[in-house]
Amino acid sequence: MDLTLKIWRQDNRKAKGRFEIYTLKNISPDSSFLEMLDVLNEQLVSGGQEPVVFDHDCREGICGTCSLYINGRAHGPDDDITTCQLHMRKFRDGDTIVIEPWRAGGFPVIKDLMVDRTAFDQILQAGGFISVNTGSARDGNGILIPKHKADEAMDAAACIGCGACVATCKNSSAMLFVAGKVSHLALLPQGRPEAVRRAKAMVAKMDELGFGACTNTGACEVECPKGVSIEHIARLNREFLLANLKS
Protein backbone atom coordinates (compact mmCIF):
# COMPACT_ATOMS: atom_id res chain seq x y z
CA MET A 1 0.00 0.00 0.00
CA ASP A 2 1.15 3.53 -0.76
CA LEU A 3 0.04 6.11 1.77
CA THR A 4 0.15 9.83 2.47
CA LEU A 5 0.33 10.69 6.17
CA LYS A 6 -0.63 14.06 7.60
CA ILE A 7 0.86 14.03 11.08
CA TRP A 8 0.81 16.58 13.90
CA ARG A 9 4.37 17.57 14.90
CA GLN A 10 5.04 19.65 18.00
CA ASP A 11 8.51 20.06 19.55
CA ASN A 12 7.42 20.43 23.17
CA ARG A 13 4.54 21.51 25.42
CA LYS A 14 5.01 25.20 24.69
CA ALA A 15 5.87 25.04 21.00
CA LYS A 16 3.31 25.79 18.34
CA GLY A 17 2.60 22.61 16.44
CA ARG A 18 2.04 22.05 12.72
CA PHE A 19 1.04 19.31 10.34
CA GLU A 20 3.74 17.58 8.29
CA ILE A 21 3.03 15.48 5.23
CA TYR A 22 4.91 12.20 4.69
CA THR A 23 4.63 9.55 2.02
CA LEU A 24 5.13 5.84 2.56
CA LYS A 25 5.43 3.12 -0.07
CA ASN A 26 4.94 -0.64 0.00
CA ILE A 27 3.24 -0.95 3.38
CA SER A 28 1.82 -4.42 3.95
CA PRO A 29 -1.94 -4.43 4.58
CA ASP A 30 -1.22 -7.04 7.27
CA SER A 31 1.00 -4.74 9.28
CA SER A 32 -0.45 -2.99 12.30
CA PHE A 33 -0.94 0.75 12.39
CA LEU A 34 1.92 1.19 14.84
CA GLU A 35 4.21 -0.98 12.69
CA MET A 36 3.38 1.34 9.82
CA LEU A 37 4.50 4.25 12.01
CA ASP A 38 7.66 2.30 12.93
CA VAL A 39 8.45 2.05 9.21
CA LEU A 40 7.89 5.78 8.86
CA ASN A 41 10.21 6.48 11.78
CA GLU A 42 12.99 4.29 10.36
CA GLN A 43 12.63 6.16 7.11
CA LEU A 44 12.85 9.48 8.98
CA VAL A 45 15.86 8.43 11.08
CA SER A 46 17.78 7.16 8.07
CA GLY A 47 17.07 10.44 6.37
CA GLY A 48 18.53 12.29 9.38
CA GLN A 49 15.15 13.60 10.58
CA GLU A 50 13.55 13.35 14.03
CA PRO A 51 11.18 10.39 14.38
CA VAL A 52 7.51 10.98 15.23
CA VAL A 53 6.91 10.51 18.97
CA PHE A 54 3.87 8.41 19.85
CA ASP A 55 2.82 6.44 22.94
CA HIS A 56 2.72 2.65 23.00
CA ASP A 57 3.64 -0.19 25.30
CA CYS A 58 1.98 -3.63 25.27
CA ARG A 59 0.79 -3.49 21.66
CA GLU A 60 -1.86 -6.05 22.50
CA GLY A 61 -4.72 -3.85 23.57
CA ILE A 62 -4.49 -4.19 27.32
CA CYS A 63 -2.29 -1.44 28.74
CA GLY A 64 -4.08 1.64 27.41
CA THR A 65 -0.87 3.46 26.50
CA CYS A 66 -1.41 3.89 22.79
CA SER A 67 -3.65 6.74 21.67
CA LEU A 68 -3.93 8.65 18.34
CA TYR A 69 -6.88 10.38 16.67
CA ILE A 70 -6.88 8.78 13.23
CA ASN A 71 -8.98 10.25 10.41
CA GLY A 72 -11.23 11.99 12.91
CA ARG A 73 -11.78 9.02 15.23
CA ALA A 74 -10.15 7.96 18.48
CA HIS A 75 -8.16 4.75 17.90
CA GLY A 76 -9.03 4.93 14.19
CA PRO A 77 -11.76 3.50 11.98
CA ASP A 78 -12.23 0.07 13.60
CA ASP A 79 -14.62 -0.48 16.55
CA ASP A 80 -13.83 -1.78 20.04
CA ILE A 81 -10.07 -1.88 19.61
CA THR A 82 -7.06 0.25 20.54
CA THR A 83 -4.75 1.84 17.99
CA CYS A 84 -2.15 -0.90 18.52
CA GLN A 85 -4.72 -3.48 17.35
CA LEU A 86 -5.68 -1.51 14.26
CA HIS A 87 -4.42 -3.00 10.99
CA MET A 88 -3.62 -1.36 7.69
CA ARG A 89 -6.20 -3.49 5.88
CA LYS A 90 -8.78 -1.07 7.29
CA PHE A 91 -7.33 1.54 4.88
CA ARG A 92 -7.08 1.62 1.13
CA ASP A 93 -4.11 1.97 -1.17
CA GLY A 94 -3.48 5.64 -1.90
CA ASP A 95 -5.31 6.89 1.23
CA THR A 96 -4.36 10.06 3.05
CA ILE A 97 -4.41 9.41 6.82
CA VAL A 98 -4.67 12.31 9.25
CA ILE A 99 -3.04 11.52 12.61
CA GLU A 100 -3.53 13.86 15.58
CA PRO A 101 -2.85 13.64 19.31
CA TRP A 102 -5.73 13.48 21.83
CA ARG A 103 -7.01 17.06 22.07
CA ALA A 104 -8.09 18.20 25.53
CA GLY A 105 -7.03 20.88 27.98
CA GLY A 106 -6.61 18.12 30.56
CA PHE A 107 -4.22 16.22 28.24
CA PRO A 108 -1.50 18.68 27.15
CA VAL A 109 0.72 17.57 24.25
CA ILE A 110 4.23 16.59 25.41
CA LYS A 111 5.69 16.04 21.97
CA ASP A 112 4.19 15.25 18.57
CA LEU A 113 1.46 12.66 19.18
CA MET A 114 2.26 11.98 22.83
CA VAL A 115 0.04 13.59 25.45
CA ASP A 116 0.31 13.88 29.22
CA ARG A 117 -2.42 11.76 30.83
CA THR A 118 -1.28 12.28 34.43
CA ALA A 119 -4.67 13.88 35.03
CA PHE A 120 -6.24 10.40 35.01
CA ASP A 121 -3.79 9.25 37.70
CA GLN A 122 -4.67 12.32 39.77
CA ILE A 123 -8.39 11.54 39.48
CA LEU A 124 -7.73 7.96 40.63
CA GLN A 125 -5.57 9.19 43.50
CA ALA A 126 -8.48 11.35 44.63
CA GLY A 127 -10.60 8.30 45.47
CA GLY A 128 -10.49 5.50 42.93
CA PHE A 129 -9.35 2.90 45.42
CA ILE A 130 -10.21 1.08 48.65
CA SER A 131 -8.24 2.44 51.61
CA VAL A 132 -7.67 -0.76 53.53
CA ASN A 133 -5.08 -3.34 52.67
CA THR A 134 -7.08 -6.34 51.50
CA GLY A 135 -4.21 -8.82 51.82
CA SER A 136 -3.80 -11.73 49.45
CA ALA A 137 -6.56 -13.08 47.19
CA ARG A 138 -9.58 -14.19 49.21
CA ASP A 139 -11.43 -17.44 49.09
CA GLY A 140 -13.77 -17.34 46.10
CA ASN A 141 -16.98 -17.55 48.12
CA GLY A 142 -15.79 -15.58 51.13
CA ILE A 143 -17.85 -12.55 50.12
CA LEU A 144 -20.97 -13.41 48.19
CA ILE A 145 -21.69 -11.11 45.26
CA PRO A 146 -24.70 -11.59 42.95
CA LYS A 147 -23.60 -12.69 39.51
CA HIS A 148 -25.21 -9.76 37.66
CA LYS A 149 -23.45 -7.29 39.95
CA ALA A 150 -20.11 -9.03 39.51
CA ASP A 151 -20.62 -8.92 35.73
CA GLU A 152 -21.53 -5.25 35.70
CA ALA A 153 -18.59 -4.38 37.95
CA MET A 154 -16.31 -6.32 35.63
CA ASP A 155 -17.68 -4.44 32.58
CA ALA A 156 -16.92 -1.13 34.29
CA ALA A 157 -13.48 -2.33 35.37
CA ALA A 158 -12.61 -3.15 31.75
CA CYS A 159 -11.52 0.49 31.34
CA ILE A 160 -7.83 0.66 30.45
CA GLY A 161 -7.56 4.41 31.02
CA CYS A 162 -6.49 5.23 27.46
CA GLY A 163 -8.43 8.51 27.36
CA ALA A 164 -10.35 7.84 24.12
CA CYS A 165 -13.54 8.97 25.90
CA VAL A 166 -12.04 12.40 26.63
CA ALA A 167 -10.49 12.61 23.19
CA THR A 168 -13.72 11.86 21.38
CA CYS A 169 -16.14 13.81 23.59
CA LYS A 170 -17.01 17.20 22.15
CA ASN A 171 -16.75 18.57 25.71
CA SER A 172 -13.48 16.75 26.56
CA SER A 173 -15.41 15.22 29.44
CA ALA A 174 -13.76 12.50 31.53
CA MET A 175 -17.11 11.19 32.79
CA LEU A 176 -16.82 7.72 31.25
CA PHE A 177 -13.41 7.17 32.84
CA VAL A 178 -14.58 8.40 36.26
CA ALA A 179 -17.84 6.46 35.88
CA GLY A 180 -15.93 3.26 35.13
CA LYS A 181 -14.07 3.44 38.41
CA VAL A 182 -16.92 4.76 40.58
CA SER A 183 -19.36 2.23 39.14
CA HIS A 184 -16.94 -0.69 39.46
CA LEU A 185 -16.36 -0.02 43.16
CA ALA A 186 -19.94 1.07 43.95
CA LEU A 187 -21.27 -2.28 42.74
CA LEU A 188 -19.07 -4.34 45.05
CA PRO A 189 -19.45 -4.71 48.83
CA GLN A 190 -15.76 -3.85 49.31
CA GLY A 191 -16.31 -0.48 47.65
CA ARG A 192 -19.55 0.55 49.38
CA PRO A 193 -18.16 1.95 52.66
CA GLU A 194 -16.26 4.71 50.84
CA ALA A 195 -18.80 5.28 48.02
CA VAL A 196 -19.94 8.72 49.19
CA ARG A 197 -16.46 10.13 49.64
CA ARG A 198 -15.21 8.54 46.42
CA ALA A 199 -17.94 9.96 44.17
CA LYS A 200 -17.48 13.47 45.53
CA ALA A 201 -13.69 13.45 45.51
CA MET A 202 -13.28 12.01 42.02
CA VAL A 203 -15.85 14.35 40.46
CA ALA A 204 -14.27 17.36 42.20
CA LYS A 205 -10.83 16.36 40.88
CA MET A 206 -12.18 15.80 37.37
CA ASP A 207 -13.75 19.29 37.36
CA GLU A 208 -10.64 20.90 38.83
CA LEU A 209 -8.38 19.45 36.12
CA GLY A 210 -10.38 21.18 33.38
CA PHE A 211 -12.38 18.36 31.83
CA GLY A 212 -15.79 19.40 30.49
CA ALA A 213 -19.27 18.38 31.65
CA CYS A 214 -21.16 15.46 30.15
CA THR A 215 -23.98 16.34 27.75
CA ASN A 216 -24.97 12.72 27.14
CA THR A 217 -23.94 12.60 23.49
CA GLY A 218 -22.82 9.00 24.00
CA ALA A 219 -19.78 9.40 21.72
CA CYS A 220 -17.47 8.05 24.45
CA GLU A 221 -19.05 4.60 24.64
CA VAL A 222 -18.92 4.24 20.87
CA GLU A 223 -15.21 5.00 20.69
CA CYS A 224 -14.25 3.24 23.94
CA PRO A 225 -11.96 0.34 22.92
CA LYS A 226 -13.40 -1.71 25.80
CA GLY A 227 -17.04 -0.86 25.12
CA VAL A 228 -17.68 0.61 28.58
CA SER A 229 -21.35 1.67 28.50
CA ILE A 230 -22.68 5.08 29.51
CA GLU A 231 -25.06 3.30 31.87
CA HIS A 232 -22.07 3.58 34.20
CA ILE A 233 -22.30 7.37 33.79
CA ALA A 234 -25.92 7.12 34.93
CA ARG A 235 -24.70 5.21 37.98
CA LEU A 236 -22.00 7.84 38.62
CA ASN A 237 -24.68 10.57 38.44
CA ARG A 238 -26.83 8.59 40.87
CA GLU A 239 -23.93 7.99 43.26
CA PHE A 240 -22.91 11.64 43.13
CA LEU A 241 -26.44 12.99 43.68
CA LEU A 242 -27.04 10.58 46.59
CA ALA A 243 -23.62 11.40 48.05
CA ASN A 244 -24.58 15.08 48.10
CA LEU A 245 -27.94 14.28 49.62
CA LYS A 246 -26.35 12.25 52.41
CA SER A 247 -23.88 14.91 53.54
Added chain:
Amino acid sequence: MASFLNSSIGKKFLMSITGLFLITFLLVHLIVNSLIIFDPTGALFNSAAHFMGSNPVIKIVEPVLAIGFILHIIYACFLTLTNQWARPVDYDKKHAGNSSTWASRNMFVLGSLILIFLIIHLSNFFWKIKFTGSEMLDQSTVDGIENAYLLVTSFFIDWWWIDLIYVLGAIVLGIHLTHAFWAAFQTLGLSNDRWRKRLEVIGWIYTIIVAGGFAVIPLWVKISSMIN
Protein backbone atom coordinates in the same frame (compact mmCIF):
# COMPACT_ATOMS: atom_id res chain seq x y z
CA MET B 1 -25.08 23.14 48.33
CA ALA B 2 -22.81 25.75 46.74
CA SER B 3 -20.16 23.15 45.97
CA PHE B 4 -22.85 20.87 44.55
CA LEU B 5 -24.13 23.53 42.16
CA ASN B 6 -20.58 24.41 41.16
CA SER B 7 -19.77 20.83 40.22
CA SER B 8 -20.27 19.70 36.64
CA ILE B 9 -22.88 17.12 37.65
CA GLY B 10 -24.66 19.66 39.90
CA LYS B 11 -25.01 22.05 36.96
CA LYS B 12 -26.28 19.23 34.82
CA PHE B 13 -28.75 18.32 37.56
CA LEU B 14 -30.21 21.82 37.31
CA MET B 15 -30.42 21.63 33.51
CA SER B 16 -32.20 18.33 33.82
CA ILE B 17 -34.72 19.39 36.50
CA THR B 18 -35.58 22.66 34.76
CA GLY B 19 -35.76 20.81 31.42
CA LEU B 20 -38.20 18.25 32.84
CA PHE B 21 -40.26 21.07 34.27
CA LEU B 22 -40.37 22.72 30.83
CA ILE B 23 -41.33 19.36 29.30
CA THR B 24 -44.30 19.10 31.68
CA PHE B 25 -45.29 22.68 30.96
CA LEU B 26 -45.22 22.08 27.20
CA LEU B 27 -47.68 19.23 27.54
CA VAL B 28 -50.16 21.36 29.55
CA HIS B 29 -49.67 24.21 27.09
CA LEU B 30 -50.40 21.93 24.14
CA ILE B 31 -53.55 20.51 25.75
CA VAL B 32 -54.94 24.03 26.24
CA ASN B 33 -53.95 25.07 22.71
CA SER B 34 -55.51 22.00 21.14
CA LEU B 35 -58.91 23.41 22.18
CA ILE B 36 -58.43 25.87 19.28
CA ILE B 37 -58.84 22.89 16.97
CA PHE B 38 -61.46 21.00 18.94
CA ASP B 39 -63.82 23.94 19.37
CA PRO B 40 -63.93 26.27 16.34
CA THR B 41 -66.19 28.73 18.18
CA GLY B 42 -63.26 29.51 20.47
CA ALA B 43 -65.37 29.41 23.63
CA LEU B 44 -63.54 26.45 25.16
CA PHE B 45 -60.10 27.88 24.40
CA ASN B 46 -61.07 31.28 25.77
CA SER B 47 -62.35 29.89 29.05
CA ALA B 48 -59.30 27.60 29.39
CA ALA B 49 -56.97 30.52 28.70
CA HIS B 50 -58.87 32.64 31.17
CA PHE B 51 -58.71 29.89 33.76
CA MET B 52 -54.93 29.56 33.22
CA GLY B 53 -54.58 33.33 33.60
CA SER B 54 -56.61 33.69 36.78
CA ASN B 55 -56.22 30.42 38.70
CA PRO B 56 -54.08 30.88 41.86
CA VAL B 57 -52.10 27.67 41.33
CA ILE B 58 -51.09 28.81 37.86
CA LYS B 59 -50.27 32.25 39.27
CA ILE B 60 -47.68 30.54 41.47
CA VAL B 61 -46.43 28.20 38.73
CA GLU B 62 -45.97 31.07 36.25
CA PRO B 63 -43.01 32.76 37.98
CA VAL B 64 -41.53 29.32 38.76
CA LEU B 65 -41.76 28.57 35.06
CA ALA B 66 -40.05 31.86 34.20
CA ILE B 67 -37.27 31.11 36.70
CA GLY B 68 -36.99 27.57 35.31
CA PHE B 69 -36.51 28.94 31.80
CA ILE B 70 -33.97 31.50 32.96
CA LEU B 71 -31.98 28.94 34.98
CA HIS B 72 -32.04 26.49 32.08
CA ILE B 73 -30.68 29.17 29.77
CA ILE B 74 -28.06 30.52 32.21
CA TYR B 75 -26.73 27.04 32.97
CA ALA B 76 -26.82 26.17 29.28
CA CYS B 77 -24.51 29.13 28.61
CA PHE B 78 -22.25 28.20 31.54
CA LEU B 79 -21.95 24.59 30.49
CA THR B 80 -21.46 25.29 26.83
CA LEU B 81 -18.71 27.82 27.53
CA THR B 82 -16.78 25.63 30.01
CA ASN B 83 -17.16 22.69 27.67
CA GLN B 84 -15.66 24.69 24.83
CA TRP B 85 -12.76 25.85 27.01
CA ALA B 86 -12.05 22.22 27.87
CA ARG B 87 -10.64 21.77 24.35
CA PRO B 88 -8.34 24.75 23.65
CA VAL B 89 -6.99 23.28 20.38
CA ASP B 90 -9.53 21.54 18.18
CA TYR B 91 -9.00 18.63 15.82
CA ASP B 92 -8.23 19.21 12.18
CA LYS B 93 -10.36 16.27 11.12
CA LYS B 94 -13.47 15.12 13.01
CA HIS B 95 -15.81 12.28 12.23
CA ALA B 96 -18.35 13.10 14.92
CA GLY B 97 -21.40 11.82 13.01
CA ASN B 98 -20.14 8.31 13.53
CA SER B 99 -20.57 8.30 17.28
CA SER B 100 -23.28 10.79 18.27
CA THR B 101 -26.46 12.39 16.95
CA TRP B 102 -26.49 15.85 15.42
CA ALA B 103 -29.03 17.04 17.98
CA SER B 104 -26.87 15.98 20.93
CA ARG B 105 -23.94 17.98 19.57
CA ASN B 106 -25.96 21.10 18.85
CA MET B 107 -28.15 21.53 21.91
CA PHE B 108 -26.98 25.10 22.49
CA VAL B 109 -27.66 26.17 18.90
CA LEU B 110 -31.10 24.53 19.05
CA GLY B 111 -31.77 26.10 22.46
CA SER B 112 -30.79 29.55 21.20
CA LEU B 113 -33.20 29.20 18.28
CA ILE B 114 -35.92 28.17 20.74
CA LEU B 115 -35.12 31.29 22.77
CA ILE B 116 -35.48 33.53 19.71
CA PHE B 117 -38.78 31.86 18.93
CA LEU B 118 -39.85 32.26 22.54
CA ILE B 119 -39.26 36.02 22.44
CA ILE B 120 -41.30 36.36 19.23
CA HIS B 121 -44.01 34.14 20.70
CA LEU B 122 -44.26 36.07 23.98
CA SER B 123 -44.43 39.41 22.19
CA ASN B 124 -47.17 38.07 19.90
CA PHE B 125 -49.56 36.84 22.56
CA PHE B 126 -48.47 36.75 26.18
CA TRP B 127 -47.37 40.38 26.27
CA LYS B 128 -50.65 41.59 24.81
CA ILE B 129 -52.86 39.42 27.00
CA LYS B 130 -50.90 40.28 30.13
CA PHE B 131 -49.92 43.90 29.68
CA THR B 132 -50.74 45.98 26.61
CA GLY B 133 -54.12 44.50 25.70
CA SER B 134 -55.56 44.63 22.18
CA GLU B 135 -58.83 45.43 20.43
CA MET B 136 -59.35 41.80 19.56
CA LEU B 137 -59.05 40.69 23.17
CA ASP B 138 -61.82 43.12 24.05
CA GLN B 139 -64.30 41.56 21.61
CA SER B 140 -65.63 39.25 24.26
CA THR B 141 -68.07 36.48 23.40
CA VAL B 142 -68.74 35.08 26.90
CA ASP B 143 -68.98 36.82 30.26
CA GLY B 144 -66.42 39.51 29.58
CA ILE B 145 -63.63 36.94 29.18
CA GLU B 146 -60.89 38.29 26.92
CA ASN B 147 -61.07 36.84 23.41
CA ALA B 148 -57.64 35.22 23.16
CA TYR B 149 -59.00 32.90 20.46
CA LEU B 150 -59.62 35.81 18.12
CA LEU B 151 -56.16 37.26 18.80
CA VAL B 152 -54.41 33.95 18.13
CA THR B 153 -56.39 32.83 15.09
CA SER B 154 -56.27 36.20 13.34
CA PHE B 155 -52.51 36.19 13.78
CA PHE B 156 -52.28 32.82 12.07
CA ILE B 157 -54.78 33.76 9.37
CA ASP B 158 -53.46 37.21 8.50
CA TRP B 159 -49.76 36.50 8.11
CA TRP B 160 -48.49 33.31 6.44
CA TRP B 161 -44.95 33.97 7.67
CA ILE B 162 -46.15 33.81 11.27
CA ASP B 163 -47.37 30.29 10.52
CA LEU B 164 -43.98 29.53 9.04
CA ILE B 165 -42.18 30.80 12.16
CA TYR B 166 -44.41 28.72 14.41
CA VAL B 167 -43.92 25.56 12.36
CA LEU B 168 -40.15 26.09 12.29
CA GLY B 169 -40.20 26.78 16.03
CA ALA B 170 -41.98 23.49 16.62
CA ILE B 171 -39.47 21.61 14.48
CA VAL B 172 -36.47 23.12 16.29
CA LEU B 173 -38.08 22.37 19.65
CA GLY B 174 -38.69 18.81 18.48
CA ILE B 175 -35.04 18.31 17.54
CA HIS B 176 -33.97 19.68 20.97
CA LEU B 177 -36.36 17.25 22.61
CA THR B 178 -35.18 14.18 20.70
CA HIS B 179 -31.97 14.39 22.72
CA ALA B 180 -33.27 16.21 25.79
CA PHE B 181 -35.94 13.80 26.98
CA TRP B 182 -33.77 10.74 27.55
CA ALA B 183 -30.77 12.89 28.59
CA ALA B 184 -32.71 14.44 31.46
CA PHE B 185 -33.24 10.98 32.99
CA GLN B 186 -29.66 9.93 32.33
CA THR B 187 -28.41 13.05 34.14
CA LEU B 188 -30.56 12.20 37.16
CA GLY B 189 -29.09 8.70 37.13
CA LEU B 190 -32.48 7.22 36.24
CA SER B 191 -31.35 5.17 33.29
CA ASN B 192 -29.45 2.02 32.38
CA ASP B 193 -28.93 0.03 29.20
CA ARG B 194 -32.44 -1.42 29.35
CA TRP B 195 -34.29 1.74 30.36
CA ARG B 196 -32.36 3.87 27.93
CA LYS B 197 -34.14 2.27 24.96
CA ARG B 198 -37.53 2.62 26.65
CA LEU B 199 -36.91 6.25 27.57
CA GLU B 200 -35.78 7.01 24.04
CA VAL B 201 -38.99 5.54 22.64
CA ILE B 202 -41.14 7.48 25.16
CA GLY B 203 -39.08 10.58 24.29
CA TRP B 204 -39.80 10.15 20.59
CA ILE B 205 -43.52 9.67 21.21
CA TYR B 206 -43.59 12.76 23.40
CA THR B 207 -41.60 14.73 20.82
CA ILE B 208 -43.85 13.75 17.93
CA ILE B 209 -47.01 14.61 19.89
CA VAL B 210 -45.72 17.94 21.24
CA ALA B 211 -43.73 19.23 18.26
CA GLY B 212 -46.30 17.84 15.85
CA GLY B 213 -49.16 19.33 17.86
CA PHE B 214 -47.66 22.80 18.02
CA ALA B 215 -46.90 22.71 14.28
CA VAL B 216 -50.38 21.53 13.32
CA ILE B 217 -52.34 24.23 15.20
CA PRO B 218 -51.28 27.28 13.12
CA LEU B 219 -51.52 25.23 9.92
CA TRP B 220 -54.98 24.00 10.81
CA VAL B 221 -56.19 27.53 11.59
CA LYS B 222 -54.73 28.90 8.36
CA ILE B 223 -55.96 26.09 6.13
CA SER B 224 -59.46 25.94 7.60
CA SER B 225 -59.78 29.70 7.12
CA MET B 226 -58.87 29.29 3.45
CA ILE B 227 -61.37 26.46 2.97
CA ASN B 228 -64.30 28.25 4.63
